Amino acid sequence: MNPFKTHSSHWGAFSGRYESGKLEIRPHPGDPHPSPLLGNLSAIADSPARIRRPAIRRGWLEGEPGHAQRRGADDYLEVSWSEAEELVAKELQRVYGGFGPGAVFGGSYGWSSAGRFHHAQSQIHRFLNVLGGYVRSVNTYSSGAAMVIIPHVLGPYDQFDRKSVTWDAIERSSGLIVAFGGMAIKNADVHGGGISTHIVRQKLTGASARGARFMLISPLKDDFPAELNADWLPIVPGTDVALMLGLAHVLASEGLHDRPFLDRYTVGYARFEDYLLGRADGLPKSPEWASEICGIDVDAIRRLARAMAAKRTLITVSHSLQRADYGEQPVWMGIVLAAMLGQIGLDGGGFSYSLGALGNIGKQQLAAPLPTLDQFKNPVADFIPVARIADMLLNPGEEFHYNGQALRYPDIRLVYWAGGNPFHHHQDINRLRAAFRRPETIIVHETAWTSTARHADIVLPATTTLERDDIGAADRDELMIAMKKLVEPVGEARDDYEILAAIARRLGKHAEFTENRSGREWLAFLFETTRKALAAGGHDAPAFETFWKQGELRLPLKPDDGGPARAFRKDPSAFPLQTPSGKIEIFSQTVEDFGYDDCGGHPRWYPPRREMEAGGNDYPLYLVCNQPHQRLHSQLDYGDFSRSTKIKGREPVRINPVDAAARGISDGDIVRLFNARGSCLAAATLSDDVRKGVMQLATGAWFEPDDPTTEKAMCVHGNPNILTRDIGTSRLAQGSTGQITRVEVVCFAEEPRPVRIFEAMTFGKSPANPAIETAPKS
Numbered sequence: 188m189n190p191f192k193t194h195s196s197h198w199g200a201f202s203g204r205y206e207s208g209k210l211e212i213r214p215h216p217g218d219p220h221p222s223p224l225l226g227n228l229s230a231i232a233d234s235p236a237r238i239r240r241p242a243i244r245r246g247w248l249e250g251e252p253g254h255a256q257r258r259g260a261d262d263y264l265e266v267s268w269s270e271a272e273e274l275v276a277k278e279l280q281r282v283y284g285g286f287g288p289g290a291v292f293g294g295s296y297g298w299s300s301a302g303r304f305h306h307a308q309s310q311i312h313r314f315l316n317v318l319g320g321y322v323r324s325v326n327t328y329s330s331g332a333a334m335v336i337i338p339h340v341l342g343p344y345d346q347f348d349r350k351s352v353t354w355d356a357i358e359r360s361s362g363l364i365v366a367f368g369g370m371a372i373k374n375a376d377v378h379g380g381g382i383s384t385h386i387v388r389q390k391l392t393g394a395s396a397r398g399a400r401f402m403l404i405s406p407l408k409d410d411f412p413a414e415l416n417a418d419w420l421p422i423v424p425g426t427d428v429a430l431m432l433g434l435a436h437v438l439a440s441e442g443l444h445d446r447p448f449l450d451r452y453t454v455g456y457a458r459f460e461d462y463l464l465g466r467a468d469g470l471p472k473s474p475e476w477a478s479e480i481c482g483i484d485v486d487a488i489r490r491l492a493r494a495m496a497a498k499r500t501l502i503t504v505s506h507s508l509q510r511a512d513y514g515e516q517p518v519w520m521g522i523v524l525a526a527m528l529g530q531i532g533l534d535g536g537g538f539s540y541s542l543g544a545l546g547n548i549g550k551q552q553l554a555a556p557l558p559t560l561d562q563f564k565n566p567v568a569d570f571i572p573v574a575r576i577a578d579m580l581l582n583p584g585e586e587f588h589y590n591g592q593a594l595r596y597p598d599i600r601l602v603y604w605a606g607g608n609p610f611h612h613h614q615d616i617n618r619l620r621a622a623f624r625r626p627e628t629i630i631v632h633e634t635a636w637t638s639t640a641r642h643a644d645i646v647l648p649a650t651t652t653l654e655r656d657d658i659g660a661a662d663r664d665e666l667m668i669a670m671k672k673l674v675e676p677v678g679e680a681r682d683d684y685e686i687l688a689a690i691a692r693r694l695g696k697h698a699e700f701t702e703n704r705s706g707r708e709w710l711a712f713l714f715e716t717t718r719k720a721l722a723a724g725g726h727d728a729p730a731f732e733t734f735w736k737q738g739e740l741r742l743p744l745k746p747d748d749g750g751p752a753r754a755f756r757k758d759p760s761a762f763p764l765q766t767p768s769g770k771i772e773i774f775s776q777t778v779e780d781f782g783y784d785d786c787g788g789h790p791r792w793y794p795p796r797r798e799m800e801a802g803g804n805d806y807p808l809y810l811v812c813n814q815p816h817q818r819l820h821s822q823l824d825y826g827d828f829s830r831s832t833k834i835k836g837r838e839p840v841r842i843n844p845v846d847a848a849a850r851g852i853s854d855g856d857i858v859r860l861f862n863a864r865g866s867c868l869a870a871a872t873l874s875d876d877v878r879k880g881v882m883q884l885a886t887g888a889w890f891e892p893d894d895p896t897t898e899k900a901m902c903v904h905g906n907p908n909i910l911t912r913d914i915g916t917s918r919l920a921q922g923s924t925g926q927i928t929r930v931e932v933v934c935f936a937e938e939p940r941p942v943r944i945f946e947a948m949t950f951g952k953s954p955a956n957p958a959i960e961t962a963p964k965s
Contacts, residue, residue, distance in 0.1 A: 188204075188206060189204045189205060189206050190204060191203060191204045191211075191213060192204065192671035192672075192673055192738075193668055193669050193670070193671055193738035193739060194652070194653065194659070194668070194670045194671060194673060195301045195302075195381040195383075195659030195668035195670050196224075196225070196228070196301050196381065196652060196659075197298060197301050197377045197378060197379060197380070197381060197382070197819055198222040198224040198225065198376050198377045198382065198819055199214060199215065199218060199221055199222045199224070199225055199376075199381075199382055199383070199385070200214075200215035200218065200381060200382070200383040200659065200666060200668050200739075201213060201214050201215055201221075201225055202215070203228070203653070203673045204673065205232065205673055205674045208232075208233070209229070210228065210229045210231070210232055210653075210673065210674065212225050212226075212228055212229065215383055215384075215666075217383065217384060217666075218383060218384050218385055219384065219385065219386065219389055220385040220386075220388050220389070221385065222376040222377070222385060223376075223817075223828055224376060224377070224817070224818065224819060224823075224828060225828075226826065226827055226828035227817075227818060227822075227823035227826025227827060227828045227829055228653065228823070228826065229826070229827060230823065230825055230826045230827055231651050231653050231654075231674070231677075231823070231826075232653070232674045232677065233677075234635065234825050234945070235945065235946055235947035236635040236636055236825045236944075236945045236946075236947075237634060237635050237636075237648075237677045237678065237680070238633055238634065238635060238636055238640065238646060238648035238649075238678070238680065238948075239648060239677060239678025239679060239680065240265040240266070240648060240678055240679050241265065241266050241267070241268055241270070241271035241645070241646065241647050241648060241679070242263040242264065242265050242266065242645075242646045242948075242950065243263060243264050243266055243271070243274065243644065243645055243646075244257070244258070244261045244262075244263055244643065244644045244645075244646075245261055245262050245263065245264055245951050246258075246261045247261075247628065247644035247645075248264065248644075255624045255625070255626070255627070256624050258620075258623055258624050258629070258642045258643075258644075259620055259623070259638070259641055259642045259892070259895045260895035260896045262949075262950065262951035263646065263948070263950055263951065264950060264951050264952075265950050268679065268681075268689070271645060271647060272689050272690055272693055273693065274645060275630055275645055275647075275690050276690050276693035276694050278601065278628050278630070278645075279291075279318065279601070279690070279694065280694065282600050282601040282627075282628070283318055283319055286598075286600050287319070288315075288318070288319040288320035288321055288322075288566070288567050289320075289322060289567055289569055289597050289598075290322075290597070290598060290599060290600040290601065291315065291318075291320075291321045291322065291599070291600070291601050291602075291603060292321065292322045292576075292579070292597075292599045292601070292602045292603070292626075293311055293312055293315045293321035293322070293323060293603055294311075294324070294576070294602055294603065294604035294605075294607065294609065295307055295308035295311050295312065295604065295605055295606045295607050296308065296327075296328075296573075296606060296607030296608075296609075296612060297309075297379060297606065297607075298379065298606070298607065298819065298820060298822065299605075299606035299607065299634075299649075300606075300651075300652045300657065301379075301380050301381040301652065301657075301659045301661070301670070302652060302655075302657025302658060302659060302670055303380070303557060303558040303559065303560070303657065303658045303659070303660055303713060304558070304560055304657050304658060304684070304706065304709050304710055304713055305650075305652070305655055305657045305682055305683060305684065305706075306560065306606075307605045307606025307607070307632065307649070307683050308605075308606050308607075309559075309560045309562050310560070310605065310606075310683040310684055310687055311603060311604075311605040311606065311632075311683065311687070312562045312565070313560065313561065313562045313563055313687075313700065314687040314690075314691065314700055315565075315603065316562060316563040316564065316565050316566075317563065317691065317696045317699050317700045318694065318696065319566070319567075320565045320566040320567035321565065321567055321603070322567060322569045322570065322571070322579075322597050322599065323565060323567070323569075323570045323571075324570060324571050324572065324573035324576070325570050325571070325572055325573065326572055326573050326574075326920070326922065327573060328510075328573060328574055328612045328613075328922075328923045328925070329506045329510070329544070330506055330509065330540075330541065330922075331509075331510075331514070331572060331573060331574055331916065331920055331921070331922025331923050332509040332510070332514030332515045332518065332916040332917075332919075332920040332922035333506075333509050333514075333515075333518045333540055333541070333922075334920070334922075335515065335590050335919055335920035335922070336515040336518055336519050336778075336786075336919065336920060337518060337540065338765075338766075339766070339772060339775045339777060339778055340519055340522055340766065340771060340772045340773075340775065341522065341764060341766065341771060341772075342764040342765035342766050343765055346751065346765070347750075347751045347752060347755075347764065348522075348537070348538050348539050348540050348752065349539065349540060349541070349542075349548055350552060350750040350751055351532070351537070351539075351749060351750035351751055351752030351753065352501065352535070352537060352538075352539040352542060352549065352750075352752070353549055353550065353551060353747050354386060354387065354390035354391075354549040354550065355390070355551075355747055356534045356535040356747065356749075357390060357391070357394050357399070357501065357535050357549070358390045358391075358393040358394045358397070359397070359534070359535065360499055360533075360534040360535030360536070361394055361399050361499055361500075361501050361535035361536065362398075362399055362400065362498030362499040362500065362535075363399065363400050363401075363402065363494055363495060363498040363499070363500045363501070364394070364399065364400070364401050364402065364500075364501045364503065365402045365404065365491070365495060365500060365501070365502050365503070366401065366402065366403055366404065366405075366410075366411060366417075366503045366505070366543070367404045367405075367427050367431070367502070367503065367504045367505065367508055367517065367521060368404070368405055368410065368427070368503075368504060368505025368506070368507045368508045369403050369404075369405040369407070369410025369411045369505060369507075369543075370387070370391070370410070370411055370412075370503065370505070370542065370543030370544075371409065371410045371411070371543070371813075371814075371816075372387060372388055372412050372543075373814065373815070373816035374506075374543060374544045374545070374814055375387040375388075375543050375544070375545065375546045376546060376816075377545065377546055377819050378545045378546040378547040378548075378661055378663075378664065379545070379661060380557075380659065380660060380661025380662065380664070381659040381660065381661045381664060381668060382546040382547055382661065382664055383664055383665070383666035383668070384664075384666075385546055386550070387543060387546065387549070388412060390549075391412060391415055392412075392414070392415070395415050395416075400418070400494075400498070401415050401416075401417035401418065402417060402418050402420065402491060403417040403418065403419045403420065404420045404422050404427065404430065405419075405420075405421070405422065406421055406422060406423070406424050406809070406811060406877065406878040406881045406883075407811065407813070407876060407877060407878070407881075407883055408421070408875075408876035408877075409876050410505075420483050420487060420491075421482070421878040422481050422482060422483055422878075423480070423481050423482040423809075423878075423880075424511075424809045424811060424881060424927045425511050425512060425795045425809075425927050426480050426481035426482070426795075427481070427504075427508050427517045427520075428513075428516045428517050428520050428790065428791075428792050428793075429472075429476075429477045429480040429481045429792050430477050430480075430481040430483055430488065431517070431520040431521065431523075431524050432463060432472035432476075432477060432520065432791075432792060433472060433473065433474040433476065433477025433478065433481075433488045433492075434474075434477075434488060434491060434492040434495065434524060435463055435472070435492075435520075435523065435524055435527055436463055436464070436471065436472050436473050436474065436476075436477075437474060437488065437489055437492035437493070438492055438495075438496060438524075438527050438528070439460060439463055439464060439527070440464070440473075441492075441493075443492065443493065443496035444496075444527040444528070444529070445527065445528060445529025445530075447529070448526065448529030448531075449526060449527065449529070449773075451759065452526070452531070452755070452756070452759055452770055452771055453526050453770050453771040453772070453773050454768040454770050454771070454772055454773065454774065455772060455773040455774020455775070455788075455789060456526075456527075456773045456774075458773075458774045458788075458789060459523065459773050459774055459789040459790070462789065462791060472792065474488040474489055474492075480792070495524075495528055496528060499530065499533065499534075499535055499536045500525075500528055500530055500536055501530075501535060501536055501537060501538070501539065501542075502521050502524055502525045502528075502537070502538050502539075503521075503538075503539050503540070503541075503542045503543065504517055504518050504521040504538075504540055504541070505541060505543070505544055506541050506544045507811075507813060507926045508926075509916065509922065510916075510922065510923050510924060510925055510926035510927075511795070511916070511924050511926050511927045512793065512795045512796050512916065512924055512927075513785060513786065513793040513795075513916060513917055514916035514917075514920070514922050514924065515786050515916060515917055515919055515920055515922075516786075516790050516791065516792070516793065518540060519789075519790040520790035521538055521540070522538050522771065523773050523789075523790055524538075525537050525538035526538075526771055526773065531752055531755075531756065531771070532749060532752040532753045532754075532755060532756025532757075533756070534749060537752060547661055547662060547663035547664050548663070549663075550663040550664070551663065551744040551745055551746075551747050552662075552663060552744065552745040552750075553662060553663065553664075553665070553742050553743070553744060553745070554724065554742070554743040554744055554745045555717055555720045555721050555724065555726070555742050555743055556716055556717060556720050557660045557661075557662070557667075557716075557717060558658055558660065558713035558714055558716055558717055559713070559716070560709070560713065569594075569597045571587075571596065572589055572915070572920065572921035572922065573923075574613070574614070574913075574915065574921065574922060574923040574925075575587065575596075575915065575921055576609065576613065576619075576622065577613065577615070577618050577619050577621075577622035577913055578596060578913075579596040579597065579599060579622075580599060580602075580622035580623070580625045580626060581618075581621065581622045581625060582596055583596055583597065583598035583599065584596060584598060587921070588783070588918040588921075589918070589919075589920070589921050590781075590919055590920065591777070591780075591781045591919075599625075599626055600626060600627045600628070601626060601627060601628045601629075601630070602626050602628070602629045602630070603630045604629070604630070604631045604632070604639065604643070605631070605632035605649070605683055606632070606683070607639075608637050608638070608639045608820070608821050609639055610637065610638035610639045610642070610889075610890045610906075610908075611637075611820055611821035611886065611887055611889075611890075611906075611908070612820070612923075613908065613913070613925075614908050614911040614912055614913040614923065614924070614925040615864050615865075615908070615909075615911060615912060615913035616865065616890055616902070616906065616908050616909045617864060617865050617898065617899050617900060617909065618864070618913050619913070620642070620900070621898070623642045628644050628645070629642065629643045629644050629645075630643065630644065630645045630647070631643035631645070631646050631647070632647045632648075632649040632683055632686060633646060633647075633648070633649060634648070634649050634650070634651050634680070635825065636944075636948045637821065637889055638889060638890040638891070638944075647681075647686055648677075648678060648679060648680040648681070649680060649681065649682065649683055649686065650676045650677075650680045650681060650682045651677075651680075652670065653672070653673045653674050654672060654673075654674055654675065654676045654677065654680065654682070655672055655676075655682045655706070656669075656670060656671055656672050656706070656707065656710065657670040657710065658670060658710055658713065658714060660717075660742075665741055665742050665743075665744055666739050666740070666741060666742070667717070667734070667739060667740040667741075667742055668738070668739050669734060669735045669737070669738045669739065671735075671738075682706065684701075684706055684709075685706070687700065688700060688701050710731070711731040711732075714731045714734065715731070717742075718730070718731070721742075721743070724743065726742075726743050727740070727741075773789060774788050774789045775788050775789070776788060778919065781918075781919065783917060783918045783919055785917040785918055785919075786917040786918065786919040786920075795927075796912075796914075798862065798863070798912075798928070798929040805929060806862050806929035806930050806931050807880070807929075807931060808846060808880060808881065808882055808929065808930055808931060808932060809880060809881045809882070809927060809928075809929060810860065810881075810882050810883070810884060810907060810910060810927070810928050810929065810930045811881060811882070811883045811884075811926065811927060812884060812885070812886050812907040812908065812910075812911055812925055812926055812927070812928065813883065813885055813886070813926065814885065814886060814887075815829075815885035815886060815887045816832075816885070817829045817831075817832040817885075818887050820886070820887055821886070821887040821888070821889060822887075824887060824888060824889050824945075825889075825945045829887075830945075833870070834855060834870030834872070835855075835857065835870055835939075836904075836941065836942040837857065837868055837869055837870045837888075837903070837904060837905045837939075837942060838869050838870070838884060838885065838888040838904065838905025838906075839869065839870050839871075839872045839884075839905075840858065840860065840869035840870065840871060840872065840882055840883065840884040840905070840932075841872050841873075841874045841876070841877045841882060841883040841884075842858075842871055842872070842873055842874070842877065842882050842932070843873075843874065843875065843877050843878065843879045843880070843881065843882075844873045844874075844875065845879050846879060846880065846882070846932075847871065847873050850932060850933060850934070851934060852871050852873075852932070852934055853871070853873075854871060854872060854873045855870060855871065855872075856870070856871045856934050856935075857869070857870055857871075857934070857935045857939050858870070858871045858932050858933065858934055858935055859901075859932065859933055859934075859935045860882070860884070860907075860910060860930045860931070860932045861910070861930060861931060861932075861933075862910055862928065862929060862930045862931070864899075864909065864910055864911075864912070865899055865900065865901065865902070865909040865910060866901045866902075866909065866910070867884075867901060867902035867903070867904070867905055867906060867907065867909045867910065868901065868902070868903050868904070868905060868935055868939055869884055869905040870905075871932075882930070882932065884905065884907040885907075886906070886907055886908060886925075887906075888902075888904045888905045888906045889904060889906070889944045889945075890902050890904065890906040890908070890909070890944075891903050891904040891906075891942060891943065891944040893940055903939060903940050903941075903942055904942050904944060907928075908925060910928050910930055911924070911925040911928045912924055912925075912928060
């Protein structure tokens with residue numbers, strides 16, 4: 188019988204074995220709350236959705252006129268690896284030689300594996316840099332707005348607030364946690380690079396047992412663990428800044444704000460207060476004003492503000508709030524509200540961005556570096572904010588603004604994507620479909636036939652994490668895991684390193700890309716960085732083979748000393764922030780000087796952009812498009828746990844019973860959600876945990892169009908990004924606004940088409956002579 192072997196994933200460390208055609212999984216014994224997402228892993232080894240051989244889209248291969256318009260609707264031909272490698276190498280030579288590296292976009296998104304070496308983003312970027320560079324993307328879909336505004340207000344992203352507030356501090360000291368957007372446990376189930384212990388639930392429970400109080404501000408009641416009995420303020424989606432301003436108005440007008448803290452540690456408060464109290468524009472941002480916008484009772488606003496001033500208060504702002512119109516504002520305003528309370532740097536108090544959004548945020552920092560593959564230097568200056576990919580492909584040469592810069596979109600001829608599924612992450616999928624018809628060539632490494640693979644020209648089958656050896660390690664997680672191969676590669680799948688090394692050989696770049704190391708040799712080489720640091724610090728520092736045999740290695744942690752916020756509070760002169768003033772910038776002259784009408788020099792309320800029908804009426808219902816609880820993004824949607832949550836094969840959409848009754852919708856009905864951008868089918872679930880006027884449909888269902896040849900397809904599976912808007916948060920950050928949209932919903936009267944996206948791909952007949960000797964026509 189095969190022994191269990193150690194492995195790791197973004198949603199938990201585990202051991203597994205493959206026996207008699209079945210994969211068995213055991214969560215790590217030290218994990219107090221293993222994630223149910225481990226239940227999706229067993230489908231990897233035999234799912235019909237897996238890509239088993241390299242495949243080429245027929246229209247691209249045969250050079251049909253206008254063939255790019257067939258992306259997403261064309262058939263594919265399976266070819267040998269040798270043929271596929273040759274086609275890729277020739278196409279790279281053509282584009283790099285004829286148009287230069289500025290015509291190549293290197294797409295990726297780092298969630299494909301928890302491994303430090305087989306990290307698709309690192310592999311593809313290293314490979315493209317060896318060839319001369321590529322157009323890159325910056326920031327993330329999750330926190331695109333926060334990653335730009337926080338450096339202006341607090342200094343470098345992830346260097347101040349996310350290293351200052353720990354779960355231990357919350358458990359021992361917090362009196363009131365005000366969670367704007369909540370702290371859904373499903374989000375804390377995952378972390379990039381892995382998570383060995385899920386502690387969020389037990390730490391919050393410990394704080395509750397000590398007497399801490401929790402305030403949930405969200406349109407969804409289950410955005411906080413139910414057992415904590417949080418007070419729920421069911422806010423109108425997208426209006427948190429108005430509520431924050433109303434709270435701030437109470438603090439200022441009743442003298443509950445900490446003026447000594449504001450004077451010593453911040454700049455620009457007086458200018459913000461002029462806006463807050465209405466001296467600048469004649470409109471006080473009072474609780475009455477806020478209540479009209481956010482739907483929260485005036486007295487509730489006043490009570491909350493006074494409670495915040497009376498207790499050790501921690502303010503948290505979730506990813507979700509800044510994935511909307513003017514998403515920079517709630518993050519900035521949350522910082523200002525915490526500064527007005529004067530508790531930044533106190534144990535269990537102050538501010539934390541996205542606490543609870545990832546499982547390791549709030550844990551102590553590691554005291555040793557992690558193995559990291561060098562991606563080399565990218566000589567190409569051109570970049571885009573990650574959520575502007577469709578804009579780039581559709582509008583080459585057009586000017587766009589970003590963080591004070593006026594830039595132009597490059598003219599992309601070739602897209603090379605490895606690790607990630609843009610047909611999950613990106614908004615307005617029908618617009619993305621049109622954008623994906625613009626490049627001359629799209630090459631994709633994929634494990635399964637997602638919609639991204641079905642819109643590519645060359646599809647190369649990549650292994651999953653279970654089919655290769657690697658090292659699992661993540662920031663703030665004290666266990667390094669030997670990720671041992673559990674199953675043999677499915678079909679002819681290869682790991683990204685092997686794929687890229689073979690192509691590099693054909694291009695004469697093999698030695699430069701691989702440094703003449705095998706995959707196993709790379710693991711030992713990368714591990715050495717950590718081993719040397721451990722030895723220098725007097726810690727246990729085993730040789731690589733010893734670590735591999737043991738299966739895991741415990742890494743040292745830095746002390747829980749309050750981090751940069753505590754140091755800044757103790758002595759702002761000795762430990763200044765990396766901002767122009769060295770202080771918290773309530774007013775930023777830098778941002779003000781950019782001259783943006785959608786993001787000024789201090790946080791303020793910008794009414795959300797309206798969405799209208801052709802006749803001029805609003806779409807009546809908000810749709811919250813949040814992260815799923817049954818999978819990580821769209822990963823392993825074909826897995827057992829993910830599929831067990833579907834209703835009649837489709838994603839569930841939650842509807843308040845009042846809204847359902849007004850439309851004749853019953854529990855379990857197949858419904859059609861629609862707006863001006865498109866439509867999708869989903870299965871109705873009636874729930875009082877959703878605010879009236881709001882629906883909730885999680886992201887991640889693999890996009891399946893009812894008719895792939897039509898311009899405005901309907902997704903029959905339930906992907907909400909067919910409905911979301913492809914516009915930036917503001918000219919400052921150009922972040923994703925995909926969290927909230929406006930829709931209408933009706934019962935679907937027809938017999939719905941079956942969902943077939945997980946079925947085995949069918950392939951066209953190969954040419955009489957299967958040898959492919961020439962690259963396709965441009």
